[in-house]
Amino acid sequence: MINVFEVPEGRLSETISAWEAARDYLEEQPGYVSTELHRALAEDARFALVNVAIWRSVDDFMAASRAMAENDLFPEVEGLGVNPALYRVIEGAE
Amino acid sequence: MINVFEVPEGRLSETISAWEAARDYLEEQPGYVSTELHRALAEDARFALVNVAIWRSVDDFMAASRAMAENDLFPEVEGLGVNPALYRVIEGAE
Known part of the structure; x- marks a missing residue:
């Protein structure tokens, strides 16, 4: 799962805190494997944050994100x- | 380096071929480590392709991408x- 964030000016730390709250929940859900939140080096990057997460299956991710949404x-x-x-x-190439 | 692609309808395979041409050049450049091209499962995803590449340093990447641009x-x-x-x-969390 990749989530590309368009972060309004001045909202970066607020967005990172929100992401952390979601991550704390999601990492406890069945099928969660790993996640990496990437922050753009350039202040004016169109996408200031990009999250790349790995899940065991599509169904696992869908169930977790549905529950996250339902519980706000x-x-x-x-x-x-x-x-x-x-x-x-x-x-992929190494 | 993350590259988020907005792919016009009907241009996916053409874009992947273009990406492959660039990858073949970039992977020979100093400081290249690895790259993974991600394709969205959903046909209507806003970003059909996302490339996540790892480079040894900012300078290495900048030199390689400058040369790629100059040589078209x-x-x-x-x-x-x-x-x-x-x-x-x-x-990151595992």
């Missing part, structure tokens, strides 16, 4: 744009 | 939106 566990951040979507790696 | 090594794809930016992982 991702604190509201005014003007925040979130773009969560499921992906699979189609090409 | 990323084939043009009409209407393609690219959003490359450098990130660092600020939070």
Whole structure:
């Protein structure tokens, strides 16, 4: 799962705190594997935060994110744009 | 480095081929470590492709991407939106 965040000016730390609250819940859910929150080096990056999380299955992730939404566990951040979507790696090179 | 692609309808395979051409060049450059191209499972995902690459240093990446641009090594794809930016992982949980 990759979530690309469009963070309004001045809301970065608020968004990181909201992300931490959601992560604390999600990491306890069945099928959670790992997550890495990436912060843009440039202050003017279009997407200040990108989260890349790994889940055991689509169903595990869907169940966890549904429960998170139902329990309102991702604190509201005014003007925040979130773009969560499921992906699979189609090409990798080391 | 994370690159978030906004892929126009019908241009996915063309974009993947362009990405492969760039990857073939970049993976030979000093400081390249690894890359993973992620494809959205949903056909209507806003960002159909997200590339997550790891480089040894900012300078290594900047040199390689400058050379790629100067040599015009990323084939043009009409209407393609690219959003490359450098990130660092600020939070991770396993």
